Amino acid sequence: MFDYHALLPEFILGATLLVVLGVDLLVAPRRRWLAGAAGIVGLLAAGVPLLTLAGVGGTREMFAGSYVVDDFALVVKGLFLVAGAIVLLASMSYLRGDRYYEGEYYFLILASIAGAVVMASARDLITMFIGLELVSAPAFLLAGWRKGDLRSNEASLKFFLIGVLSSAVLLFGMSLVYGTTGESTFTRIAGATAAVSGESAFVLGVLFTLVGFGFKIAAVPFHFWAPDTYQGAPLPVAAYLSVGSKGAGVVGLLTICYSAFAGARDVWGPALWVLAALTMTVGNLTALRQSNVVRLLGYSSVAHAGFILVPFAMAAAFEGPALEEAFFGSLTYLLVYAFMNLGAFAAVIAIAERTGSREIDDWAGLARYSPTLATLLGVFFFSLAGIPPLAGWFAKFVMFKAVLGDPGNAWGVSLAVIAAVNAVIALFFYARVLKAAFMDPAPESLPEGAPLSRPLAAALVITLAVTLAAGFYPQLLAFFGEAARGLALP
């Protein structure tokens, strides 16, 4: 029943949570960063069993198939662990910058990551729901971490209300799915769909489930909370939300769509076609008007959610390999996106500390007085824009490749064209920030900000390395995408 090897990562994470709390209690306030360090160590430790599991290989099912550790799960867990570690690195200096509760902060982040890790293996409605809540609940609190700041409170409450609301919708959908199919384990649901695929209750259930996840990944029109929350929340939290919780949402969507609803592709395929188109377009267009970098990144992450959804859109038409291709497209996009977006946020954090502002105008002439940061910003932003030779191009590429896969049809092509146009639009606002940083004159009195802290520098170096390496040698990330693509074959 229990496969301790398979569950080791989760156990280690649990232990880490306790350790972090303990450290927080024991060490003196100015040494609290040790809690963060412990957290990072824990995350990396949790990564070790992943490697061993990968080495052993094979798929391990537990609890009657409701908890599965397969290659997909391993890859995604690895992603969440690394992303979590980077977020923690980025958080440390930020937390020192103001009076925050440190220990609890690390605790909540780790808890949320644990939730994501659980979701990666969840193959059952209940498990999935639990995992999802475990991801979200700590995030609600983290969003409001800047207690004194009204915006932060507001961000937190909005995030919370909409979040719970969407959970309710999701649950309602799940209940309908359960009711119509009589199953809660994905594989069995998939088996039962054939019989009920016509029933409107079932369809309703599928759609409500999509809505629930649509909120998590901030797909239009379920995205409104995202920019406000990003703007109000502490920057590292925003970074986490845009990668960790969004990633969890994507993972949930991938597993539930491709395994549980594999038989209902004609339902979610078209629906997600619409969502993808809407999300890309609205996200990019609105991002054009932003003057606040964080808010801009919020909308950019919305737009990227749209790009991630694009490969889903043609599922109804696809079979076998093409389906795998689509799955691979979304997953690989997520992998690339995670690193470059974390990098972008890390750079923004660093620059915000340097310039003391998050307004694009205040970043004018950054390249003059701090070329390194400006260059980093350029790398990550243009990577987000998908300009070769930065990793972003590969994400866009697999996305296009997936949606154009055959048997392609006019829908696929038109969505690809929409995506192409969006890719061009996106360049506008990324380039705008860099124009400020590189081409506009520096202010007479240069802001003297804090020097770059070591942990943040480490975060930047890691993300930069991945972004460049994956740009020139995309197989680096594509490898994991390929390893995990098997899930798309029921």
Next chain:
Amino acid sequence: MTGMLSFAALSTAEGGHAAAAADPSGFLGLLAQGAWLIPVVPLLAVGLIVLFGKRLPFKGWELAEGALAFVALYSIALLIGNWVEPMAFERHVEIARVGLLPGGGSLVLEWGWVVDGLSIMMYFVVGVVGFFVFTYSKGYMKGDVRFTWFFAAFSIFAGGMLVLVSSPNTIQLIVGWELVGLASYLLIGHWWEDHANNAAATKAFIVNKVADLGLFLGVIIAALAVGSFRFTDLLDAVEAGDSALADVGVWVGLALFIGAMGKSAQWPFHVWLPDAMAGPTPVSSLMHAATMVTAGVYLLGRMFPFYQAEGFGAGLKPLILVIGALTLFLGGLVALVQDDIKKVLAYSTVSQLGYMTAAMGAGAYTAGLFHLFTHAFFKGLLFLAAGSVIHAVHSNNMSDMGGLRRFMPKTFWTFVIGSLALAGIVPLSGFWSKDEILASLYYDSQHGGGGLATFVLVLAVAGAFVTAFYMARAVNLTFFGKYQGAGHPHESPRVMTYPLIGLAALAAVGGLVNIPGAFPAFTDWLAARVHLPGDHHAAALNLGLAAIGTLAALAGIAIGTAIFGRQRATQRERDRFRIPLLYPLLEHKYYMDDLYDYALVRPIRGPLARATNWSNNVILDGVVNACGAAARRLSALVYGGLDQRGIDLGINAAAAAAGEAGGALRRVQTGKVQQYAAALFLGAVLLVVGFLIFG
């Protein structure tokens, strides 16, 4: 292996033509082998002058002079050789090869050189006249701002001209053709501080460029019809009656003739030549009288068998004839009213080129080229003499001259010899060539030319009268009567007078090399070529015509002297003969310059160009900007605070639309959580409804 130098022996030479000429052997063979030096040496001189000219004792003149001396001697040697043993020699150097579809053949680009009667004659003219002119220039250009550069450019011309006449294929012809055009541009605009000269230079270049379109297209069409750029292959095809070429024969002929019209200043392309007088006089002498402008006639000569062949170019002979006749007559008339002595000579040149072209049109190969030959001497001479006068008087206007024969006797006598030769007085060179042309026209009128040829013959005789008339006018106004100018004119230095004398000698006796019946040496020289020209030339002197021509000339001289011989107060009075319509027409050169200016140049440079630019900056860019308007408007850093109110030209609309879109989105994003929730449900409901309807 492609791209490697490979010497291709002349294919058609041993093709067993009926040609009397053949590949020379022995010493002559060596001579012909080495003839590639003729164009190359002057071009080398150019490089050397540009690099080292300024450091040399004579500032680079010696290099140019040396090159020309070499060419002159070499050409004389070839001339004698050709006399001894008619030559028809070609060599080719492949410079590129381009696959040709269909058929998989290749189009070969080559350099090469020809040594046959025609080219040798041109070498001789360029070399000898050029030698004299270069010598003269040393004195004329003394102390000029760009003395060295002048000789560099002049050598570019010599080289280019020789490249042109030595060319065995049309590509190299084009290269030479444009090189002399370049030299002409550079030298007309030699004193480029004054924009008037630049305008003249540009005009010359552009007018020629327009005509060159003909040359380019003709060459292209012919080359693709035959599959080769070589003249020999082209003319082979003509002899073989090749149908592919015959199909496009008229177009090829017409196009090439248009090219020739440009270079040889045939009406209506002649307008550039008079303006070209803005250049230094030696330039006018060598390029715009003796050699360059005859390139067109040379081309007609080179292609002569083509224009003779029925079904190929023969159909164009009437056209050529008429163009030539028009040019010779109209050009001559304008010369009557010019005050600038160089302009008189320039229009005279136009007119004489008309004679040559008409001769070609009449199928008179020898006659036309013989006139080219003699004209080179006496017109070159006349220009140099005029230059010597200008040098002394510091003015081009004959109204500033008069009575100069006392001050500068050498110039006077040589000028007179030149004038008489031009007028065609026995036994000077002009007489023989002009008489030959008249005879050929007469012959043509008897054999198929019909009424047209007769009419042209009449015009030609009239032209002879006009020629004599304006030369008499020029001589009288310049050298007789009272000196009208300022200062004390004096004879030019020896370095300038000796060339005058040399050329005068040639102008005097040059005609004797081709006395029909008695001594037709020139005819035989020219006949030496691969493809027989198949022209007709007077077997014996046609005394009747000769008499008529001479009488016309004498009449012209007599009347001209009668009118302009006596002292007159003003130019107006001198030009007393006033014909209400004709005179203003002539004064304004038939308004052709104005026509071109107002009909073509101004519209293109003005409205058309501006409209294009406007369409680019406003319409095309407008569309582009409109597409990006939303983004532009939103990116505060580039267009910070740009107020888009009242923008027209479509941008406004698009921008506004984009703005509205953004605005709408903005209104949605109220920050009110409940509306977010509403949106969430709305989205869900829409999804469901949409699916239940379409699903």
Next chain:
Amino acid sequence: MTVNQFLILGALLFSLGVYGVLVRRNAVAVLLSIELMLAAVNINLVAFGSLLGDTLHTGHIFALFVITVAAAEVGIGLAIVILIFRNRSSANVDELDLMKW
């Protein structure tokens, strides 16, 4: 006594909750409306569970999980509401509009 009545009841409750979320101004009230929706979900689950009579009782277990999680979330929600109430002595959600453009 078919399952439909339960489903209709669930749907009604759910809609009621939705209505409440959309119109109530007080955050706490909104929170309660959401609880209504979750209750609807529970009814669905239990109804289905008994209808299907599956031996694993998945429906009931699911409902238990939902209840637990709902409790946790209410805890979080109240914490946030209190926080806001401290900072601006009001818990009206329609006043949360600092961040808009």
Next chain:
Amino acid sequence: MGWFENGWGLSLIVFLPLVGAAVVLAVPRARETAIKAIALGFAAASFVVSVIATVAFDFGSAGYQFGADTSWIPAIDSRFHIGVDGISLPLVVLSTFITLLCVIYSWNHWPEPHNPKAFLVLMLVLATGMAGTFVALDLVLFFIFFELVLLPMYFMIGIWGDRNPMRLPGFKRPVETRLYAAIKFFLFTLFGSAFMLLGFLALYFRSGNGGLPRTFDIEALSARGAEGQLFTGTFAFWVFFALFLGFAVKVPMWPLHTWLPDAHTAAPTVGSVLLAAILLKLGSYGFIRIALPILPEEAKAWAPVIAILAVIAIIYGSLACLAQTDMKRLIAFSSVGHMGFVMLGISTLTEVGINAAIVGMVAHGIITGLLFFLAGSIQHRYHTREMARLGGNQKILPRLGGILGFAAMASLGLPGLAGFWGEFMALLASYNPFAGANLALFRSAMVIGAIGTVLTAGYLLWMLQRVNLGEIPEEWREKSFRDADGYELGAWVPLVLATLAVGVYPAIVFGTTNDSVQRLVARAFGG
């Protein structure tokens, strides 16, 4: 030299500059001389290797040489496949050559703000992108290199570009030219290449039909395209359209050219040179290497459109030049016309035409590059590009003026200089286009194009007259100017010599290209 033939040679050519960029990045900004020396060294090395490759090149064979084909991104069946044939070799050499000259020229000509380090880094990255595009034989690889040039050029224009305010039609307040031009260039190209990418993917998927493995390999795709089984019908039409968008923007073809005048005018001297000399060629090269061989039938269908747009560009560009007051902008517009001739040659789909196109590309690269150098140096001295204010330059700066005159003559296609062959052969080709073409259309295209040469001569002579000739205007009388210095001559004289060499002995280019072009045309259009 086995290693050399096995792709290492080409890899050196392509990646040496990139390595150089990395090294330069490592050097502290203050040590300018070291930075310059390193950049020069790597650029020179890349050029030398390309020369070695030319020497080692087997002109006898028409196929690809020095090729390598190793695994790169198996996940998407994309391989690191490189190689040169007669078509790409001249362009590779051209790009390394021009890059080297640009570094030499930059030695003491730095645009403001003064930052040699960043400038050289961008230039070297650019070099990698340019050379890479010409050697790439895999669509994805091609795409990467094709796009790689965007970022550096964007920053070059945007940071060091023209700071003068420019009026946009319809805007009250002017904006800095560089900002407008930079983003315009970036977006235009990205727009085009986005669709190009879609086209590539469409080809990839369709290439799998008929049991064959899907592939991005240009060589394989060309072979399958030549069979005319896979890429047919509306599919082929739209794919060609997508590729057309990508390449035509880069060329640029009318009416997609409007980014060019702004970008060329605004860019710093070296930027303009690289743009005109190399970047434009990426587009026309794409047509020759990818669009034509893979979609021959569509190429035939599209040829008339291309021809028409080409002649429009020729006339349009020339007329626009006649209306310019800004010297650099005039030269920029002249590129539109000259590339029109290149596209006209390509549109004939004949060996002559494509050969003409390549020689035209090389010639335009050399000549227009030189012209932009000169324009830059003139601006550097007079601090203006307004031809109305210039004049008598030949008197003030004899050497520079002389070279300017030479370049102008070469640019107007004077026979005996490089520019002539491209134009003339293109016209010649359009008299006899591919079998089944609309003769009337192509022949009228020939005539119109020929008329274009007259206009070209017109505006170039006009420019000479206004810049070089005439009396020296008052404002320059008193000033003292320094004529072309060693570094400038070092950059220009090689270009002058190259112009002469190609003009007198065009086999330098034709001899290299002809066999490969023959192979291409024979395979695609059944010679």
